[in-house]
Amino acid sequence: MILTVTLNTALDVTYTVDALVPHTSHRVGDVTERPGGKGLNVARVLGALGHESVVTGFAGGHTGDVLRGLLAPLAPRDALVPVAGNTRRTLAVTDRSTGDTTQFNEPGPQVSPDEWAAFLRTYEELVDAADAVALCGSLPPGIHVGAYAELVRIARAAAVPVLLDTSGEPLRRGIAARPDLVKPNAEELARLTGSREPSRAAGDARRRGAHAVVASLGPEGLLAVTPQGLWRAAPPAAVRGNPTGAGDSAVAGLLSALAEGLEWPERLARAVALSTATVLAPAAGEFDAAAYAQLLPRVTVEPYTPTP
Numbered sequence: 229m230i231l232t233v234t235l236n237t238a239l240d241v242t243y244t245v246d247a248l249v250p251h252t253s254h255r256v257g258d259v260t261e262r263p264g265g266k267g268l269n270v271a272r273v274l275g276a277l278g279h280e281s282v283v284t285g286f287a288g289g290h291t292g293d294v295l296r297g298l299l300a301p302l303a304p305r306d307a308l309v310p311v312a313g314n315t316r317r318t319l320a321v322t323d324r325s326t327g328d329t330t331q332f333n334e335p336g337p338q339v340s341p342d343e344w345a346a347f348l349r350t351y352e353e354l355v356d357a358a359d360a361v362a363l364c365g366s367l368p369p370g371i372h373v374g375a376y377a378e379l380v381r382i383a384r385a386a387a388v389p390v391l392l393d394t395s396g397e398p399l400r401r402g403i404a405a406r407p408d409l410v411k412p413n414a415e416e417l418a419r420l421t422g423s424r425e426p427s428r429a430a431g432d433a434r435r436r437g438a439h440a441v442v443a444s445l446g447p448e449g450l451l452a453v454t455p456q457g458l459w460r461a462a463p464p465a466a467v468r469g470n471p472t473g474a475g476d477s478a479v480a481g482l483l484s485a486l487a488e489g490l491e492w493p494e495r496l497a498r499a500v501a502l503s504t505a506t507v508l509a510p511a512a513g514e515f516d517a518a519a520y521a522q523l524l525p526r527v528t529v530e531p532y533t534p535t536p
């Protein structure tokens with residue numbers, strides 16, 4: 229079982245408009261609502277790949293009820309911990325004229341110390357039964373900035389591989405707790421390390437504590453800096469669409485392939501094919517299964533030599 233943690237779950241709303249023009253009103257074409265937050269997306273993709281997963285984090289209020297209702301028919305087991313506040317919404321607006329998406333993320337509910345303590349009890353129990361753990365997304369208000377570092381330490385104490393996908397100070401502190409893998413994008417890596425050259429920045433993140441780093445380079449694919457070597461994985465062509473959740477699909481690809489005992493090149497190929505197929509699906513956090521099957525054999529994975 230793979231455990232995914234989403235402390236700041238979200239009801240992801242996606243609007244499609246003919247053209248997004250600031251300072252004007254819009255008629256919305258399609259509206260979709262999906263249970264989201266990064267770890268929920270990871271779990272959904274894991275389910276589609278035939279892997280058992282359990283989702284934990286917080287859910288509360290009316291939005292939390294809607295989210296749980298939408299989650300129920302999907303594959304993951306719901307171990308979300310109740311919170312008094314209202315689970316947030318996010319809004320992704322896709323502009324048909326350009327294919328680009330604009331994202332608005334609410335902050336999330338205030339989490340009390342008692343709610344955090346209840347979550348920690350649930351997490352500790354679930355970690356003991358997990359083959360791998362993914363810690364994903366932003367922290368809701370009230371949760372201390374070292375929360376992910378605490379969760380990384382618990383997973384490591386239980387000898388369960390742990391992946392961290394967050395940003396800013398929670399990422400910096402989480403890395404210092406020595407996770408097995410981090411998956412920042414190039415921008416987050418640059419903010420963390422001060423270096424805009426991804427392989428140098430990823431090397432720096434490893435020196436700070438991450439065992440391996442898979443950096444997302446947007447439409448250009450992934451760069452992996454690991455104890456076993458460095459690789460660049462790229463899709464056959466850049467695609468346009470809704471990138472919301474593409475990084476989460478990459479996480480699901482990496483973890484599922486790890487659980488199947490595949491080596492880095494196969495893990496990276498799967499991650500790139502899944503994230504590209506996610507951009508091609510209109511709703512946040514879903515992937516186009518036919519596109520995934522076509523893309524997988526066409527992803528290139530090559531050893532990477534950094535320029536001196």
Ligand SMILES: O=P(O)(O)OC[C@@]1(O)O[C@H](CO)[C@@H](O)[C@@H]1O
Pocket residue numbers: 236238240264265266269318333364365366367472473474475476512513
């Ligand atoms: O605000 P966060 O936690 O960083 O990101 C939240 C979010 O935008 O990320 C997912 C896509 O990766 C969406 O499902 C989700 O709502």
